[in-house]
Amino acid sequence: MLQPGGFKMVASPVVSCNSGFGLGSSGTDGGFKSFYKGSAGNEKSNNEDSEGSSWRTSSGDGFRGRGGRGGSRGGRGGFRNTFKSETDENGNDEGWKAGESRGRGRGGFRGGFRGGFRDGGDEETGRRGFGRETDENGNDEGWKGGEGRGRGRGGFRGGFRDGGDEETGKRGFGRGGFRGQNEEVFSKVSTADKVDQEAGENAGPKVVYVPPPPPEDENSIFSQFATGINFNKYDDIPVEVSGSNAPKAIMTFDEAGLCESLSKNVTKSGYVKPTPVQKYGIPIISAGRDLMACAQTGSGKTAAFLLPILQRFMTDGVAASKFSEVQEPEAIIVAPTRELINQIYLEARKFAYGTCVRPVVVYGGINTGYTIREVLKGCNVLCGTPGRLLDIIGRGKVGLSKLRYLVLDEADRMLDMGFEPDMRKLVGSPGMPAKEDRQTLMFSATFPEEIQRLAAEFLKVDYLFLAVGVVGGACSDVEQTIIQVDQYSKREQLLELLKTTGTERTMVFVETKRSADFIATFLCQEKISTTSIHGDREQREREKALSDFRTGQCPVLVATSVAARGLDIEHVQHVVNFDLPSNIDEYVHRIGRTGRCGNTGRAVSFFNPESDTPLARSLVKVLSGAQQTVPKWLEEIAFSAHGTTGINPRGRLFASTDTRKGGSFRTDEPPPASAPKPAAAADDEEWE
Numbered sequence: 001m002l003q004p005g006g007f008k009m010v011a012s013p014v015v016s017c018n019s020g021f022g023l024g025s026s027g028t029d030g031g032f033k034s035f036y037k038g039s040a041g042n043e044k045s046n047n048e049d050s051e052g053s054s055w056r057t058s059s060g061d062g063f064r065g066r067g068g069r070g071g072s073r074g075g076r077g078g079f080r081n082t083f084k085s086e087t088d089e090n091g092n093d094e095g096w097k098a099g100e101s102r103g104r105g106r107g108g109f110r111g112g113f114r115g116g117f118r119d120g121g122d123e124e125t126g127r128r129g130f131g132r133e134t135d136e137n138g139n140d141e142g143w144k145g146g147e148g149r150g151r152g153r154g155g156f157r158g159g160f161r162d163g164g165d166e167e168t169g170k171r172g173f174g175r176g177g178f179r180g181q182n183e184e185v186f187s188k189v190s191t192a193d194k195v196d197q198e199a200g201e202n203a204g205p206k207v208v209y210v211p212p213p214p215p216e217d218e219n220s221i222f223s224q225f226a227t228g229i230n231f232n233k234y235d236d237i238p239v240e241v242s243g244s245n246a247p248k249a250i251m252t253f254d255e256a257g258l259c260e261s262l263s264k265n266v267t268k269s270g271y272v273k274p275t276p277v278q279k280y281g282i283p284i285i286s287a288g289r290d291l292m293a294c295a296q297t298g299s300g301k302t303a304a305f306l307l308p309i310l311q312r313f314m315t316d317g318v319a320a321s322k323f324s325e326v327q328e329p330e331a332i333i334v335a336p337t338r339e340l341i342n343q344i345y346l347e348a349r350k351f352a353y354g355t356c357v358r359p360v361v362v363y364g365g366i367n368t369g370y371t372i373r374e375v376l377k378g379c380n381v382l383c384g385t386p387g388r389l390l391d392i393i394g395r396g397k398v399g400l401s402k403l404r405y406l407v408l409d410e411a412d413r414m415l416d417m418g419f420e421p422d423m424r425k426l427v428g429s430p431g432m433p434a435k436e437d438r439q440t441l442m443f444s445a446t447f448p449e450e451i452q453r454l455a456a457e458f459l460k461v462d463y464l465f466l467a468v469g470v471v472g473g474a475c476s477d478v479e480q481t482i483i484q485v486d487q488y489s490k491r492e493q494l495l496e497l498l499k500t501t502g503t504e505r506t507m508v509f510v511e512t513k514r515s516a517d518f519i520a521t522f523l524c525q526e527k528i529s530t531t532s533i534h535g536d537r538e539q540r541e542r543e544k545a546l547s548d549f550r551t552g553q554c555p556v557l558v559a560t561s562v563a564a565r566g567l568d569i570e571h572v573q574h575v576v577n578f579d580l581p582s583n584i585d586e587y588v589h590r591i592g593r594t595g596r597c598g599n600t601g602r603a604v605s606f607f608n609p610e611s612d613t614p615l616a617r618s619l620v621k622v623l624s625g626a627q628q629t630v631p632k633w634l635e636e637i638a639f640s641a642h643g644t645t646g647i648n649p650r651g652r653l654f655a656s657t658d659t660r661k662g663g664s665f666r667t668d669e670p671p672p673a674s675a676p677k678p679a680a681a682a683d684d685e686e687w688e
């Protein structure tokens, strides 16, 4: 039987979709029927009934495959349709990629697996042809479930790999390789290179995705995010540095003492003057001090740590990167999500342009062998998500003896319950210099007090605390609106809202991966070009979704918490909290995807009193802290919530300053009874 929530469908970003839904409005039960109309004119229908799900097209392709029942996902069951990339990337000259695998589809290849089609054929792989395919099947990933994604859901992402995208398709052989079920089969005939063999401890389907290479042309490397009308207002934000002997702030980039290459790169990036977090942060880091810095979303924290680190490397002369079986990076930067760490890497690469410093990025969801090869080519600045970073260190590919900087971006997230063990492992890794012998830097827009206390364990005793504005406060360039709704009117309200936003870029946040798919599909059916990003999507799909959103091909991105932090996407004018998050810091980060770098933005949040009342008080505080109108009804809810339930862990209040000053939780509230829930809902993201 179909389990509740027994389907999963990934909306195609570039298709417009005409659908008939057979779903209850909650979207949790029931059959499903939709019709996809591809850009190439292929029309597909997707139909799942309670037993054997089927998937058929009414297009000329005549595809008719049978997706079996789900059930591999630990009770979620269901059926997951990932035909999106096929339509948009391959539907042009090749026809549906599914066509490659059609016949096999009937064999129930999807039954019980999460995979379904897996096109797997990214451009890189395709270029390398078949030899590469075998190389890459060296089992270095183990089962997907074992990659931090599974969380006990079991199942694996088998299915077909038709290998075909534009590039691959041209090469013939790369297409149509059957990789369903167990990619180990391939590894047995593999001529895997050494790295992949070393990596192959866990047999099972491996991740073959190799991301496209980063841009090489200067224009793309230095593509700028235009500053907005409020950029100069950053100067009015109060700044506080606590701790002893803080160095003086700089007022211009000239005062930062950057070498010529770095200065040039700063100029080419369009940076004319530093933001407050840069004015204070750069000299603190240059002075060799540990730092915990908190500044509002979109205000330039990345450059605040990258520039002084790179400058130090230039002054002291780091070893030019060259191939070695073990790399010894001088800096490690960690961040909680793949897309964010990739963005940081691109920033590092931009600022290091024309120097001998080589940044490298490692994150889950891409081929490990490829990642390791990239690291071994030379690595001064290693950017990574925690899992992959620990993995590569554990494999002995990265030594830590030369490490001078350890940077935790989104540091409060990196130290909350989800990642704290990994961070402890990282600082406890063999060879990791003691905190006295390295410089540890932490950055975020939010820094709850309990996390600050924990963070202090990773820092030297005399670390400096930098607060630009109110710690955890929302960006004041974002106009925040809260609308009271009931659960069942949300979709209609969203539609209404999106009618007013037109083609302006909008991020719609939902609480679960299932709802992300559901809402994205719904919007597609309403002919709104939408894509989605969440932790159940293949990395390739995640990157494609982001890229389609960035370019405006899909002006609406439905996302879970995985996209809440750090992502810097130009022209995002709106954020919609279709579901409010479970804690206030998450809210601050989500709405901070707009209103960046002095630009203005709007955030609209649907407040359902049945589920969101616990957040009311902190919401009121955030709104008033950012000089926003607080609706009367919200104040009333907040007030009564206070009278009846006291503080709620969901509604954790933010700190207003350095905890070393004695703490700043409001004194009229008891401390939270239990540790607050991490930002991501339990049901939700795997962060790495």
Ligand SMILES: Nc1ncnc2c1ncn2[C@@H]1O[C@H](COP(=O)(O)OP(=O)(O)OP(=O)(O)O)[C@@H](O)[C@H]1O
Pocket (backbone or CB within 6 Å): 225, 227, 270, 271, 272, 273, 274, 275, 278, 295, 296, 297, 298, 299, 300, 301, 302, 303, 444, 445, 565, 566, 567, 568, 592, 596, 597
């Ligand atoms: N001094 C500057 N002048 C012009 N643009 C800048 C400057 N500093 C940063 N920017 C740009 O502002 C944007 C936001 O910067 P960044 O992503 O570092 O913000 P952040 O504070 O880390 O945000 P978040 O808290 O969301 O992670 C980026 O596009 C960056 O290139």
